[in-house]
Amino acid sequence: MELRGKAWKYGDDVDTDVIIPARYLNSSDPAELASHCMEDIDASFASKVVSGDFIVAGKNFGCGSSREHAPIAIKASGASAVIARSFARIFYRNAFNMGLPIFEAPDAVDEIEAGDRLAVDMERGSLRNETKGKEYRFTPIPPFMRELVAAGGLLNYIAKRKKGA
Amino acid sequence: MGLTLTQKILARHAGRKGVAPGELILAKIDLALGNDVTSPIAIQAFRSLGATAVFDRERIALVADHFTPNKDIKSAEQVKLMREFAKELGIANYFEVGRMGIEHVLLPDEGLVVPGDLVIGADSHTCTYGALCAFSTGVGSTDLAAAMFSGEVWLKVPETLRIVLSGRPAKWVEGKDVILHIIGEIGVDGALYRAMEYAGDGIAHLSMAWRFTMANMAIEAGAKNGIFPFDAATKAYADGRAKRKYEVVTADPDARYAEEISVDLSALEPVVAFPHLPENTRPLSQVGNVPIDQVVVGSCTNGRIEDLRSAAAVIRGRKVHDGVRMLIFPATQEIYLQAMREGLMEAFVTAGAAFSTPTCGPCLGGHMGILAKGERAISTTNRNFVGRMGHPESEVYLSNPAVAAASAVLGRIGGPDELP
Numbered sequence: 001m002e003l004r005g006k007a008w009k010y011g012d013d014v015d016t017d018v019i020i021p022a023r024y025l026n027s028s029d030p031a032e033l034a035s036h037c038m039e040d041i042d043a044s045f046a047s048k049v050v051s052g053d054f055i056v057a058g059k060n061f062g063c064g065s066s067r068e069h070a071p072i073a074i075k076a077s078g079a080s081a082v083i084a085r086s087f088a089r090i091f092y093r094n095a096f097n098m099g100l101p102i103f104e105a106p107d108a109v110d111e112i113e114a115g116d117r118l119a120v121d122m123e124r125g126s127l128r129n130e131t132k133g134k135e136y137r138f139t140p141i142p143p144f145m146r147e148l149v150a151a152g153g154l155l156n157y158i159a160k161r162k163k164g165a
Numbered sequence: 166m167g168l169t170l171t172q173k174i175l176a177r178h179a180g181r182k183g184v185a186p187g188e189l190i191l192a193k194i195d196l197a198l199g200n201d202v203t204s205p206i207a208i209q210a211f212r213s214l215g216a217t218a219v220f221d222r223e224r225i226a227l228v229a230d231h232f233t234p235n236k237d238i239k240s241a242e243q244v245k246l247m248r249e250f251a252k253e254l255g256i257a258n259y260f261e262v263g264r265m266g267i268e269h270v271l272l273p274d275e276g277l278v279v280p281g282d283l284v285i286g287a288d289s290h291t292c293t294y295g296a297l298c299a300f301s302t303g304v305g306s307t308d309l310a311a312a313m314f315s316g317e318v319w320l321k322v323p324e325t326l327r328i329v330l331s332g333r334p335a336k337w338v339e340g341k342d343v344i345l346h347i348i349g350e351i352g353v354d355g356a357l358y359r360a361m362e363y364a365g366d367g368i369a370h371l372s373m374a375w376r377f378t379m380a381n382m383a384i385e386a387g388a389k390n391g392i393f394p395f396d397a398a399t400k401a402y403a404d405g406r407a408k409r410k411y412e413v414v415t416a417d418p419d420a421r422y423a424e425e426i427s428v429d430l431s432a433l434e435p436v437v438a439f440p441h442l443p444e445n446t447r448p449l450s451q452v453g454n455v456p457i458d459q460v461v462v463g464s465c466t467n468g469r470i471e472d473l474r475s476a477a478a479v480i481r482g483r484k485v486h487d488g489v490r491m492l493i494f495p496a497t498q499e500i501y502l503q504a505m506r507e508g509l510m511e512a513f514v515t516a517g518a519a520f521s522t523p524t525c526g527p528c529l530g531g532h533m534g535i536l537a538k539g540e541r542a543i544s545t546t547n548r549n550f551v552g553r554m555g556h557p558e559s560e561v562y563l564s565n566p567a568v569a570a571a572s573a574v575l576g577r578i579g580g581p582d583e584l585p
Contacts, residue, residue, distance in 0.1 A: 013353055013442060017550040022529040025202045026232055026239035028209070040557040060354040060387060064548060065529070066289040068206055068305040089358050089389055090289055094305035144189070154307050155210050 001150075002121050003080040003101070005052030008045060009114040010038075012058035016091065019062065019070040028069065030076035037073040051078035054120070056112045058084065061102075062091025071098040081120060083127070085109050096145045099153035103127070105138035122146065167417030169325040170392045171360035174300040174414055178283040186324040186423070194224070195409075196278060197312040198286030200268055201229040201240065203305070204247045207287055210310035219254050220316030226258040226277055227251050228268040231525045236532035266497025266523045269293035269381060269465035274497060276406035280395055281414045285309070285318050290465050290547065295361075295380035295392035296373060298399055298414060302390045323389045324423035325360040326351075330367030332431030337581055339475065340375025341467060341545065341565035344382045345436040347428060349446030357387035359423065362416065367430045368393060373402045374471035381466050382547050385443040435580055437543070438563035441551045449568060449580050456488075459542040460573040461554075462566050463494025463521075464528045467545035470500045470507075472566040476545075477509040479570035479581045480516045486576030491518035492534045494526065518573070530554050536561075543572045 018040045020033055027033065038045040038055075055061075055074065061084035062070060071094045074082065081101040095102045101122060108127045112118070116131040125140035141149075151157040168176060168183060176184045178192040199207050204227055219225055227247055232240035251259035258277060265271065269290050272278050278294045284301035285291065287309040294301035304318065312318050328347065348355070361383050363376075371379070376393050383391025393399070395413045403411060435449040462468075462476045473495060485491045493513050495501040501523065504510045513520050527534030528546040536542055536555030542562070544554065549561035562578060571581040 015548075015550045017530075017548070017553050021552050022202075022531055025531075026237060026243060028206045028243075040552045060357065063353060063387065064289065064384075064550060066287055066291075066303040066305055067202060068287075068307060069202075071305075072206075086354065086357065088354070088387055090303050090305060090384075093308065097305055097307040154311060155213055158214060158311060 001123065002119055003052065004119045005050065005054050005080055007054050007056045007112050007114060007116045007118055008049065009112060010041065010055065010057040013060045013063055014057050015064035016062060016067050016070045017064055020067065020073040025067060025069055030072050033069050033073035034076035037077045046077060049077050049079060052080045053078065054118055055079050055082045056109055057082065058109065059086045061087050063088035066090045068094045068098065071095045071100045075100045083109060096148045097154040099149050099151070101149050103138055103141070105136055108136035108138070166421060167419035169360065169420040169422065170298065170362050170394065170414060170416045171300055171325055171390060172322060173416065174281060174283055175320065175322055184322045186322050188322045189319060190322060191317050191319055192283055194285055194312055194316060194318055195282040196224050196226060196284045197309055198226045198228070198268060198272065198284065198288065198291060199309050200231050200288055201233060201244050201247055202231045203287035203309065205243045206306035207309040207313065208246060208250045210307050211313055214310065214314055216314045219256065219313045222255045223257045225256050225313055226272055227256060228260045228265060228271060229262065230265060230267050230523065231529065232531050233524055234262050234522065264498060266499070267465045267468055267525055270468055270496035273297060274406065274499060276408040279407040279409050279411035280399060280403055281412040285312055289384045290381050292383045292388065292390045293377055293381040293465060295383065295390050296376035297403060298393055298395040300390055300392065303384060323358055323360045325362050326356050327422040327425040328361060328363050329365040329425060329427040330363060330430055331365050331427065332367055332429045333370045334430045334433060337435050337567050338433050339565040339567065340371055340378040342433055342436045343428065343430060344379040345438050345443065345446050345563065346433055348382065348386050348443050349436065351386055353385060353442050353444045354387040356383065359388055361386065361388045361391040363393045368396065370430065372471060373398055374469040377469065378466055385547060435565055435568050437568065437578060438549055440549050440560040440562065443549060443563060452578050455562065455578040456541070457543050457572055457577060458489065458540040459534060459536060460489060460491040460569050461527050461534060461542060461544040461546060462569050463496065464525065464546040465496065466547040467566050468494055468496030468500065470503050472545065473500065473504050473509050476566040476570035477512045479567050480518070480573065481512040483516055483574045483584065485517035485573045488576050489573050491573040492527065493518050493520045495523055497523055527554055543569050543578055545569050
């Protein structure tokens with residue numbers, strides 16, 4: 001599966017309070033959450049992000065709370081994936097459970113600038129920065145996680161397996 | 166190969182003799198937890214599975230603590246959904262306003278979490294129960310839904326960071342200062358994906374309340390869990406509370422640790438974390454002049470009776486500074502009552518502080534003490550991210566309860582020794 005879009009670039013330790021501030025957690029409606037996504041560090045993101053775009057960030061992306069509202073908001077915003085140096089563990093879990101693909105690609109992250117056009121092949125573990133004309137490899141996500149993403153998240157995965165059994 | 170505390174508990178719950186770091190396991194859970202922010206999504210997910218019964222009505226806890234007492238209509242709807250779900254499925258441990266508390270203080274105090282347990286909760290501070298020598302970790306709502314249905318969770322076995330504590334802490338140094346010091350040393354991702362396991366003779370000088378504070382903030386170093394060995398203090402706390410029989414787990418002498426660090430508790434002074442990350446720590450003596458607008462004492466980190474005693478001892482007979490609002494949040498109804506009986510509540514209210522019913526409220530910028538643009542708070546809570554307590558241009562400083570109380574009197578960040 002190839003994902004294509006342009007990069008929205010952020011720094012290290014992007015926490016769940018800026019991905020979706022707690023003042024909006026009295027709702028779990030994806031569209032409403034998406035309208036406030038990244039609001040406290042980038043007021044333009046929610047209104048300007050285009051379907052397929054990538055969030056690109058430094059280390060420890062998604063640190064803080066266990067709120068699933070964070071990957072829900074990102075997915076509903078239209079972003080196709082998050083690429084970072086590393087992820088906080090609960091966010092990592094939640095993203096796959098929600099069917100939002102995320103990748104750890106440290107070398108690529110360092111050189112990507114805001115607005116660069118990217119193409120990502122999840123299975124091969126490759127990322128092409130079309131703007132800069134450079135290609136990078138990263139450890140592909142494990143098959144179990146890929147199945148989660150392909151199924152659209154943990155619940156669909158469980159439901160599918162139940163049907164199959 | 167020897168097992169660390171975390172590995173041993175995970176192995177037992179996976180029905181295995183041993184597990185190795187990096188392995189994916191399917192483990193049985195002893196308790197699953199949700200709150201009013203995370204449960205509504207979990208309940209929708211649970212229903213979408215077509216599930217009509219939970220795996221065990223006694224082993225699920227639902228606590229409405231974040232936006233309660235309901236702050237607005239949407240919050241009221243969320244809690245209503247949770248309440249009706251609990252009633253419909255006969256969930257034994259649903260806690261209502263007036264009988265509740267902040268989840269991570271309430272559940273161990275009620276004996277619903279016991280030593281040796283494996284607990285997951287849809288709240289990042291679920292790691293708190295490691296103080297009891299249990300494995301507990303935060304997950305998302307979808308994991309909670311799956312666990313309520315199956316009684317199981319998939320987990321990756323973590324490596325373990327061993328933290329050896331020695332010495333006795335000086336006056337005014339509390340568990341909060343120890344954990345802030347450690348996070349300052351290793352960083353907010355210093356224990357990413359790892360277990361933090363405490364060891365050493367310094368543990369004997371740490372009360373259970375302090376151990377809860379330290380395990381609670383393991384997530385602030387990126388850890389999967391934080392865990393203390395079982396000792397006389399653990400036994401004294403658990404016996405008489407535990408609602409289930411418990412098993413004492415010990416680490417093997419030849420357990421393999423990925424890394425070891427040591428902390429001399431006697432060398433520490435109170436620590437303050439500056440905005441906007443818990444790793445931005447400074448010893449109290451190097452804080453400088455930081456005027457404040459608000460002081461918060463409470464939360465799953467520091468809302469226990471010992472914390473209120475510590476703050477009350479400093480504030481008693483003194484007044485909250487003219488330019489400061491001080492807010493006190495006992496973590497449970499039981500602690501609220503105890504604070505009343507001991508005269509702590511009177512000390513706070515006489516000093517000019519507000520004393521609230523239990524709620525997570527201001528810790529996450531939910532309600533009950535939101536900061537305006539440019540305002541600054543010192544708080545005994547766990548996070549000081551951008552916008553955490555209100556406006557994105559407000560600031561939160563983290564400290565222990567004694568320093569928070571002294572700061573309320575001084576009108577700037579300072580310690581009890583600076584008070585006249």
